[in-house]
Amino acid sequence: MQKDIVLELKQKAKELRKEIITIIYNAQSGHPGGSLSAIDVMVGLYYHKLKVDTKNPLWENRDRFVLSKGHCSPAIYAVLADKGFFPKSELEGYRKINRMLQGHPELNTPGIDFAGGALGQGICFALGIALACRLDKRNCNVYAMIGDGEAQEGAVWESSMAAAFHKLDNLIVILDKNQVQQTGKTKEIMDIGNVTMKWKAFGWNVIEINGHDMAQVVKALDKASKMKNKRPTIIISNTIKGKGVSFMELNHKFHGKAPNDDECRKAIEEIGNIDVKKFK
Amino acid sequence: MEKSATRDGYGKALLELGRQNKDVVALDADLSDSTRSEYFAKQFPERFFSMGIAEQDMIGAAAGLAFSGKIPYASTFAVFSERAYEFIRNIVSRNRLNVKIAGSHSGIATGEDGKSAQAIEDIAAYRVLPNMVVLQPCDAAECEKMVFALADYKGPSYMRLHRNAVPVIHDSNYKFEIGKGEVLRQGKDAVIFATGTLVHETLKAAEILDKEGIKVYVVNIHTIKPLDSNLVIDLAKKTNYVVTAEDHNVIGGLGGAVAEVLSENYPCLMKRIGMQDMYAESGRPDELYKKYGLDAESIAEEVMKFVSKKK
Numbered sequence: 001m002q003k004d005i006v007l008e009l010k011q012k013a014k015e016l017r018k019e020i021i022t023i024i025y026n027a028q029s030g031h032p033g034g035s036l037s038a039i040d041v042m043v044g045l046y047y048h049k050l051k052v053d054t055k056n057p058l059w060e061n062r063d064r065f066v067l068s069k070g071h072c073s074p075a076i077y078a079v080l081a082d083k084g085f086f087p088k089s090e091l092e093g094y095r096k097i098n099r100m101l102q103g104h105p106e107l108n109t110p111g112i113d114f115a116g117g118a119l120g121q122g123i124c125f126a127l128g129i130a131l132a133c134r135l136d137k138r139n140c141n142v143y144a145m146i147g148d149g150e151a152q153e154g155a156v157w158e159s160s161m162a163a164a165f166h167k168l169d170n171l172i173v174i175l176d177k178n179q180v181q182q183t184g185k186t187k188e189i190m191d192i193g194n195v196t197m198k199w200k201a202f203g204w205n206v207i208e209i210n211g212h213d214m215a216q217v218v219k220a221l222d223k224a225s226k227m228k229n230k231r232p233t234i235i236i237s238n239t240i241k242g243k244g245v246s247f248m249e250l251n252h253k254f255h256g257k258a259p260n261d262d263e264c265r266k267a268i269e270e271i272g273n274i275d276v277k278k279f280k
Numbered sequence: 281m282e283k284s285a286t287r288d289g290y291g292k293a294l295l296e297l298g299r300q301n302k303d304v305v306a307l308d309a310d311l312s313d314s315t316r317s318e319y320f321a322k323q324f325p326e327r328f329f330s331m332g333i334a335e336q337d338m339i340g341a342a343a344g345l346a347f348s349g350k351i352p353y354a355s356t357f358a359v360f361s362e363r364a365y366e367f368i369r370n371i372v373s374r375n376r377l378n379v380k381i382a383g384s385h386s387g388i389a390t391g392e393d394g395k396s397a398q399a400i401e402d403i404a405a406y407r408v409l410p411n412m413v414v415l416q417p418c419d420a421a422e423c424e425k426m427v428f429a430l431a432d433y434k435g436p437s438y439m440r441l442h443r444n445a446v447p448v449i450h451d452s453n454y455k456f457e458i459g460k461g462e463v464l465r466q467g468k469d470a471v472i473f474a475t476g477t478l479v480h481e482t483l484k485a486a487e488i489l490d491k492e493g494i495k496v497y498v499v500n501i502h503t504i505k506p507l508d509s510n511l512v513i514d515l516a517k518k519t520n521y522v523v524t525a526e527d528h529n530v531i532g533g534l535g536g537a538v539a540e541v542l543s544e545n546y547p548c549l550m551k552r553i554g555m556q557d558m559y560a561e562s563g564r565p566d567e568l569y570k571k572y573g574l575d576a577e578s579i580a581e582e583v584m585k586f587v588s589k590k591k
Binding site: 060106107113115117118120121123124125126127128129130131132133135136154155158159161162165166 | 305326327329331332334336337338339340341342343344345346347348349350352366367370371374375
């Protein structure tokens with residue numbers, strides 16, 4: 001049964017990768033690289049793990065998802081539209097004037113739990129939600145996704161210290177470790193070092209996975225959501241920036257650049273040709 | 281007259297508010313003894329969150345709590361709240377979240393600690409953020425009313441508090457309303473709009489001026505944003521000579537706010553009393569006020585010079 005779920009999720013991720021490319025192509029603006037690296041985990045979250053209600057986006061007992069790396073808005077919008085939080089026709093208005101879908105998410109978009117765009121601000125916000133949920137004895141988890149370039153922000157570590165100090169085992173952070181940031185390889189811009197050791201030293205549960213292997217994603221999310229040992233959990237998700245489109249993979253030039261006509265066609269073709277069985 | 285610091289009013293009111301409203305929570309960045317949020321912390325440890333010396337994290341967490349329906353009061357020193365400025369901008373003000381920021385030990389009256397602790401730019405910094413309400417009580421009783429009024433107000437706010445005890449000129453019958461100036465003294469020759477600790481220096485200055493035959497209105501501006509524009513314009517029309525007084529940079533603070541309103545509605549001569557775009561130094565608050573022209577005598581002298589232009 002688990003195997004069927006994994007296959008379904010892989011198929012969904014493929015569909016949404018195409019959607020991401022289309023959204024950014026239509027807008028001729030946006031961030032494909034990080035959206036493509038994060039989408040597998042987001043699919044794992046929204047189609048397997050998160051307890052949410054599309055009819056009641058602010059349902060008090062929902063699981064929350066804080067997308068700290070807000071520039072990956074095409075990924076979350078593709079997911080939310082597909083889930084039915086808002087009509088798919090909204091995707092055409094991405095980044096356009098007088099339309100709902102802003103360049104970086106805003107709280108007035110149904111299904112959005114955090115207005116990102118400024119890196120380093122998601123974990124502390126998620127931490128605040130987690131404190132409130134614990135006070136209210138809600139049976140839910142708060143998930144937050146950050147990037148590896150983002151881990152260069154000092155606030156990430158302030159919040160990581162505080163989440164452990166406040167024993168927030170309802171907080172789960174996913175580090176989308178896609179190795180590349182705007183101007184080059186993360187290792188060369190500012191190496192964030194051994195993040196497993198770092199978060200362990202901060203008092204967190206650490207789970208490390210290949211973030212493009214859906215079976216690992218599902219297993220890690222299941223494990224993290226049940227870890228109730230008075231510690232927050234981080235999933236180090238090893239990914240590839242631009243995953244699924246050969247010329248975008250690990251290419252920092254596609255951090256924040258839209259594909260042109262040829263590139264868009266090629267990208268869609270490539271994604272379409274991915275063999276689900278071989279897809280890792 | 282009884283003396284008390286606005287921060288004492290803050291602590292007292294927060295504790296009482298905590299008793300009345302279970303959604304009220306408080307956060308502090310290792311200054312809860314100074315900001316007096318410790319009164320709340322001791323009574324309601326489960327609703328008080330120690331955030332360590334990490335102001336950005338404190339503001340982000342307060343925003344997350346507000347997003348989840350809590351009513352967070354986040355306190356630290358005024359100057360250190362600025363460490364979290366872009367968090368306040370991008371999380372709190374941008375999303376219009378219901379976070380109450382309290383910045384204590386504001387102004388040069390903070391004294392001996394010197395430049396690093398003397399916030400003279402916080403009003404300006406927070407005033408330019410859309411959605412932000414900026415408040416400064418002049419005594420502990422007013423601060424208590426303010427803390428309660430904010431609980432009923434939904435949106436971001438910055439409350440500017442002070443270290444030192446000042447006369448308590450309000451009592452429990454005082455009707456406080458966000459956005460309304462309070463005329464403390466009637467006059468005719470000039471109007472002085474004062475805020476925070478300088479309300480007391482200005483009241484004393486008015487006495488000195490009175491002996492010289494100069495009658496001035498004294499107005500307590502506890503809400504710098506939204507400013508009581510109607511009152512400002514009305515009293516400007518009545519006097520034609522407008523003075524502002526604040527323990528803050530004259531750029532961007534109350535002086536700036538009043539100048540903005542008057543230049544568009546009733547241009548008239550103004551004198552802005554405050555820090556003249558400079559930092560102060562260590563010293564006793566009274567010594568600093570004298571040296572930097574914020575004490576009653578200096579204010580009276582400035583107003584006399586200013587009003588003499590009338591003839």
